[in-house]
Amino acid sequence: MGAAAMVAGVSHGLCALAFAGFGALVLANRRARNGQRALLVACLATALWAAALALRALGPALPAPWTVALEVARSAAWLVFLALLLVPAGLPARRLLAAVAVLTALQLALGELTVDVAAAAPVAAAAGAAPAYTAAPAVAVDMPVLAAITVRLLLAVLGILLVEQLYRHTPVRERWGIKFACLGLGTLFVYDFYLYCDALLFRRLQPDLWAARGVVDALCVPLLAITAARNPGWKLGLTLSRQVAVRSAALVGCAAYLLAMAAGGWYLRRVGGAWGALMQLAALVGAGLLLAGVLFSGAARARLRVFISKHFYQARFDYRDEWRRFTQALSEGGPIPGERAIQAIAALAESPAGALWIARDGGRLEPAARWNMPAQYGTEPLDSPFCTLLRERQWVVDASRPWPDGAQPGVELPAWLHGVAQLWLVVPLLLHGRLFGFVALARPRTEVKPDWELFDLLRLAGSQAASCLAHGELADRLAVARQFESFNRMSTFVVHDLKNLLSQHSLLLANAERHKHNPAFQEDMLETLAHSVRKMTGLLQRLSRSDPAGGDVARALPLADVVRRAVAAYAAARPCPLLEAADEQLVADADDQRLERVLAHLLQNALEATSPEGSIRVVLRRQDDAALIELRDTGIGMSEAFVRDRLFRPFETTKPAGMGIGVYESREYIRELGGRLEVESRPGVGTTFRVILPLHRATGVVPVAA
Template sequence: MAAFFSGAFLLIKAEKKKPALFLSLAFFLLAIRELFRLCFLSESSIQFLRYSLLCEPPLIALMTEGCAYQFVERMARPRRIALMGFIFVSCSVIWAILGIYYPSALLTLSGDVVPVLAIGNIERAGAFLILILSVGLLWRLENILRESEGGLRWRVKYAVLGIFIIGGEFIWEMGYRLAYLKIVPVQFGINSLVLVSGVGFFVFAVVRHRLFEVEVYVSRYVVYRSVVFLGVGLYLVILGLITTVIRYTGLTYSDLAWQAFLYLSLLALVVVGLSQDVRNKIRFFINTHFFTNKYDYRKEWVEYSERLVEVQDEKEILSQLEKMIYETMFINWVTIWLKDKNNVFKQVVPQDESNGSKSIDLEHPFIKLLRESVYLIRSQKYGYLNDLGILKLPDSITSFIDENNIALAVPLLAKGEFLGFIGVGPELTKLDYGQDDIDLLKGLASQTATALDMVRLHEELMQNQKLHLFNQLSIFVMHDLKNAASLLSLILQNAPTHIHDPDFQEDLLSTISSASRRLEKVMMKLRALKPPEERELRKVDIAKVVGQEVDNFRRLCSGIEIKWEPPSEVYCMANEELLKNVIENLLMNAKDALDGRGEISVTVDKVDDQVVIRVSDNGPGIPVDFLEQKLFRPFQTTKKDGLGIGLWQVKNFVEAMKGRITVKTSPGMGTTFEIILSCE
């Protein structure tokens, strides 16, 4: 009743398409089969059981094709699938006709003491056919379930489970039938119970989820992974066939021989499954017989893109390209040539370290030909041809092609630049390359060329960054040298007048010593070429350090009045070397702003738990736009010969001492820099 209801529902409610029609007929046959079995159990007439057997192969054939047509329109060769279905259904019908005309070859009642329902030759062939169809049915169901994701899997899983149960029941029943060559009516109850559960799941999915509005596409890679499942099914079929032959011929075997057979069969299955050559042949057969396109371009494109995301240099890109070509195409030879900085094309894949890489120049005839072509093929049928047609090539090109075993070549182009080319050897199938192979290799070449171009641009950018960093370092060095040179210049300017003054002589030696130490630090930085270490903060007498810098600066500057009233000891957490550099830079900037005449004021005050250092001048002040947008930024200056480093360093040094710096300025009234340091 459940099977009859399912068939009627599909026929009435579902859209009149092939999947619904095939499955509805299959369920009607299943209902008729169970009805005949019920009649056999009530009437004990073997004829009813024969009628039930006649329903089995057609119903499995129709159920298999019904599942296939759920996604056959998205597969590449629906006509071939339809032809295979027609053959299976036709074989089932022919088998049923033979069973009608030769009922004794279908099922007989034998046995004197205990009656046995022995199957005949026609039923044995039918059971074998059902076993094959059932394995194919489960294989298709596996593909549908694998390819369904998320909500789609939730909608189809109960229908798949229901038909899977039905197919699995037939596999178990046919396997038992072939192994023992008989039918056991006592098993009909459990068989019917299993079938009812399967039909129930299917009906639930059809009613609840509108199953036949779902369209499922099966990827070729799901088919590849299902080959193991199909192999197990074939193994069971072969096992049942051999068992049938042994029982039919009356042969016997020992337990040892049987175990040896099982072991050798499984070993052969594993060997076949692990053979790369066998897997390639299976993959090629599926690609060329069941799909319009030989390759799944979307899958290959996404996978190769994901691989390229992780690469860091040109060598890794080429390694991934080589690996991708070997995994995807049916070949055993790949050669890749790239142009170097001298416009010489070198073979980078494969690399022969013993003999060195091969190379050709930009004017080689093969390079000239490929630069003007989308692809180049060496065909067994047509000779040499490219996108423009059949070619007659000179010996210089054909000898290069033969020497490098190139059957298909495509250029590596990035932004119109010819970077090199990819060449692959003949296909293992001994067939000529077609448009699918060209499109795949062109796609990989396009991705590779783009990745190579990006890597090279990245390398150029890194070089430019290194050059930029070197230039920045040079500017910092020049700034330190400039300050040292300024101090020495002031000494030279005052030397003719004060050279005999003992105090000036003392200042002269002190200034030269300071400049010498500064130059030594610059040289140490250049040798180390690394960022300066963090400076240790300790309690420093701020007034003393500032006073020393002011005194040194006052001796060197004539014409500028420096106001400084040293306070009592003022201690604060700071770094003496950084603080000296800060005060020196601010005093030098104030001097430059006054242009030789004016007043500089320096004060140190303690306010609560902070020390405030002020350096002021009465110069022209800082322009408002520069103050708001460029002050304290590197390489920004208002001086004609300035480098724009001093105030940027001052700000960084103050912040390194956990302090802050502010500035107040008025046009024509001067500028005041205020440094605030913590005493804690």
């Protein structure tokens, strides 16, 4: 016996001892004894397989079929153990176990074939026997052996997939109890995958890799022991979703149906003689059409879901899945919100139709939406006994049995509600303790017995739907309120402009008695009236919907002309504003009427705050890369607190007839132009307003004709 054989024997011997000891510990643990037969079988099979390979390497060779059978048992036992962990109690792992059975059967068949074909070749170990450690490290592998290696490679891949699924589907809070087992079993299958990939790639089995297999498997035992200590019962809290169960049942049913139809078609062809082929094709096509009709039938799908819920699950609903579908139905686009709410609630009870009533301002529940149901016209007062009962008791009313057993509220369903087609359930929509509305559902496609679980789910869904519908109605009301707010704001600005014009006209009337024979006063009065007419015309244009530009178009505007017109409008005022300097080269992008209205408002404020003996001075000059319009008066001034907290706040004013909107509007428009409005004031000294505007383009000058 060579050194290589000794290494292989010791390696697999350690593996046998490790798994035998771990199996004994699991068997001695009473908490893990019940329901863990698969784990004990897997440990026993691994221990026997490793012991057989150790004996084959160290002592007399065991028959090759024994080693093949033991490796088949070892691989299949671990796969079955993982498959059972992935399936909830009471539901057989048909597909997983079927895959394991097919692959193990192929492994047995190919293993026996390989032994027969390569009985004298040392590479027969690829089929399960330990390799003969001779001087030849690599011998060509024939096709049957390659087939056996491929099957074992597929078993390793299946094991890796099952380990990954076990870890992925274990709840996060419970993974601490299963992660080391996943690491150990994953190592076991990954090493097998590496071993047989190497054999398949190089068409030979590497003796060193085969010898180390026992030690690698033995290293997995401590990881399994940690999991057994943390989770003796191996209870992972895994569940199979109803969606997977329904689809699996549908696929199994379809497969069985198609196999039956195929068998029937084959029989018709065998016994039909000349008509056999025709009868076979007609039977297969007819069976396919029948199957498609069943699959597209909502009633058939509903019956399947009810059957699975009754016979495979303790709870009737998969609440996570149901709530996900419900919230998705409420939030997705498509029909109106009321119709979406009906569909979402109806889907919970398998109902095909429904109608919605919502409480309106008149104190009555009125029809608001319908789905697959004729138009409804009945209404119900919010203070009626029926609505009061829905609000206080929060009952989901079954039309065939309105009140729960033992309850006698003395209230009947409204007469008009009996006229609703196929009425089945009335689901109240409660919001903050008040009745927001209710949904009337039609009878389902299949027999669904309403019970407390369905009622609780519908009651909770009704509250959520009421919240979403109320949010939608509040959004609609807010949009209407914003429209009114915009209209009121526009009206406020219009009234403010009219007030300024009225102030100018009042000033003219006050001075007309004394200066009406003065030609200069007459000229100023005519200019003021013309200016007022222009402003009124512009105001009407902005209010007119026929003006597409709204009378507010920013363009390259010579600022000197705007400032000069604004000052000239107050030529008859006392004190008379004085334009000290105006840089004719300054140009800014603005609307002339709005900018003139800003300056007019600032001048009007200065006039109202300054005595006739005071002064108002206006300057237009350049300041760096901007135009500066400065208005200084010697009026009563404002305090620092007033400027900071109240001056630019809308509807804040100290004037008896003021509206408090002018300075706010002026600042907002200057900001729209990219400029700013600055204020400097001292009580008893005066106020200075500075309008700073960015210049037009890069030059900020008026083009001069050659």
